[in-house]
Amino acid sequence: MGETGAKLPFERKGKGMREREISDFKERAEHGDVLMPIRRYRCIVPNTYQDLSLHWHEEAEIGWIQEGEIDYDINFESFRVRKGDLLLIAPHILHAAHAVPGKRMVSESLVFHLDMLGYQTPDACTIRCISPLQNGKYRFVPVVHSGQPGYGELIACMEELLGCMQPREDAVPKAEEPAEELYRKELLFRLFRLLYRYGYVVKNESGREDFAAEEKMKQVLTFIRSHYAEALTVGQLAGLCHFSETYFMSFFKRFAGMTCVEYINHYRLSQAARILVQTDRPVTEAALENGFRNISYFNRQFRRQYGTTPREYRKAAEGRP
Numbered sequence: 001m002g003e004t005g006a007k008l009p010f011e012r013k014g015k016g017m018r019e020r021e022i023s024d025f026k027e028r029a030e031h032g033d034v035l036m037p038i039r040r041y042r043c044i045v046p047n048t049y050q051d052l053s054l055h056w057h058e059e060a061e062i063g064w065i066q067e068g069e070i071d072y073d074i075n076f077e078s079f080r081v082r083k084g085d086l087l088l089i090a091p092h093i094l095h096a097a098h099a100v101p102g103k104r105m106v107s108e109s110l111v112f113h114l115d116m117l118g119y120q121t122p123d124a125c126t127i128r129c130i131s132p133l134q135n136g137k138y139r140f141v142p143v144v145h146s147g148q149p150g151y152g153e154l155i156a157c158m159e160e161l162l163g164c165m166q167p168r169e170d171a172v173p174k175a176e177e178p179a180e181e182l183y184r185k186e187l188l189f190r191l192f193r194l195l196y197r198y199g200y201v202v203k204n205e206s207g208r209e210d211f212a213a214e215e216k217m218k219q220v221l222t223f224i225r226s227h228y229a230e231a232l233t234v235g236q237l238a239g240l241c242h243f244s245e246t247y248f249m250s251f252f253k254r255f256a257g258m259t260c261v262e263y264i265n266h267y268r269l270s271q272a273a274r275i276l277v278q279t280d281r282p283v284t285e286a287a288l289e290n291g292f293r294n295i296s297y298f299n300r301q302f303r304r305q306y307g308t309t310p311r312e313y314r315k316a317a318e319g320r321p
Contacts, residue, residue, distance in 0.1 A: 036181060038112035038188075040165035045070060045105040052097035053266060054256050056218065059113045060133070060140075061095075062191070063087035064158050068105035071098045074142040076214075076255060081143055086154060088140035088200060090133050094214060094255075108162050116188055129196060141200045150198030157194060161187045216241045217255050224260075228267055229291040234260065268292065269305050276310055277317040283310045 037059070043049070045068070054073070069082040073096045074089060080100070081087060087107075089095050091114065099105065119130040132138040144151060164184055195201050220237055237260055238248035252260045268290045275286040284295055287310075292298035302310050 036184075037115055038110060038165070038184065040162060041109045041111065043105075043107045043109065045099045045103075049097075050099040051266070053263070053270070054094055054096040054217075054221070056092055056094045057111070058091050059111045060091050061087070061089040061109055061111045062158065063089070063107050063109040064155070064162075066106045066108060068103050069100050070103070070105040070107075071100060072096070072142070073098075075139070077142065079143050084146045084155075086144040086151075086158070088142055088144065088195070090136075090139045092136055093139065094217065108158075110158075110161060110165065112188065116185060117192065129192065129201075133201065136204055138201050139204045140195070141202060144200060148198075150194050150200075154191070154194050154198075157187060157191045161191065213251070213255065216251075220252070220260075224264055224267065228264055228271070229289065231291075232264060264291075265301060266305065269302055272298070272302070272310070273306065273313060276314045283314075286310070 063086065065081050065083055065085045065087070067083055069080060072079045072081055072087060073094075074087075075093050075095070087109075114130055114134045117126070117130050119126050119134050133140075144154060161184070164180060164187070192201075220240055223237065223240055224232070234245045234249060237252075238245045241248060241251070243251060249259060252263070256263055258266070272286040272290045272292070275281055275289070276283065287295055287298040292301075299309060302308075302313070306313055308316070
């Protein structure tokens with residue numbers, strides 16, 4: 001799919017979009033390190049992004065909306081979340097976010113692997129409570145609102161966790177005392193105890209058809225992430241699912257909220273934009289490396305998505321007039 005050799009043109013009704021680092025289909029971002037796989041993220045919409053593409057990761061994610069409101073799609077359900085709400089996203093759950101037009105949003109999030117809680121160690125806690133979340137037998141209730149059972153305790157625990165974590169954009173922290181690492185794990189266990197105590201971990205009741213659809217979506221998204229710079233076709237993606245092209249296009253739009261060509265175009269442009277911000281490489285190089293063979297077409301699509309030219313986008317990111 002693209003401007004040459006494609007079955008469908010890449011046309012998209014534009015929204016200005018900025019992608020934060022974890023907006024891949026299956027994320028490639030490192031959330032912490034092997035010994036302490038947890039990371040704190042602060043997100044400000046629209047500065048950080050306006051649309052966060054459908055994706056998933058092996059880690060759990062707990063988010064706290066501190067200002068404003070935003071729309072989230074979690075496991076094929078849609079939620080409008082507002083100041084004070086907690087977002088609970090279990091491992092391997094597909095999710096996306098979309099700015100509410102004209103609304104600012106500020107959130108703090110923790111993304112962590114359940115290795116932090118020893119999910120592979122066969123004791124009573126991990127077998128009954130941790131491993132079922134990692135393998136999909138259990139899931140989180142996606143949103144906790146102010147006034148719901150246990151809300152105050154959950155927020156207090158979240159505040160303590162955030163207090164002992166540095167945001168993603170901060171400098172690499174110095175070596176920590178063992179007591180601090182133990183404290184972090186203690187708070188995570190407390191958070192999970194509260195989630196179970198107040199009923200925010202539930203059995204995953206998705207039917208076999210829903211599960212199969214989710215797995216097909218993940219397969220397609222993973223393929224797109226790996227081959228987005230190549231000349232993809234609808235037929236190629238449909239073949240991964242053993243669907244006809246017509247059925248595949250309907251299937252993808254139903255679960256992703258946009259057509260597959262819109263989705264790939266969005267991802268290609270976000271990768272090009274990242275190169276423009278993080279490097280001094282020429283605009284032409286950023287376009288060619290990310291699947292665009294016609295620079296005029298790239299410039300048009302970039303303006304449609306970001307509301308500015310690639311060069312103006314780079315200047316704005318650098319804070320230059």
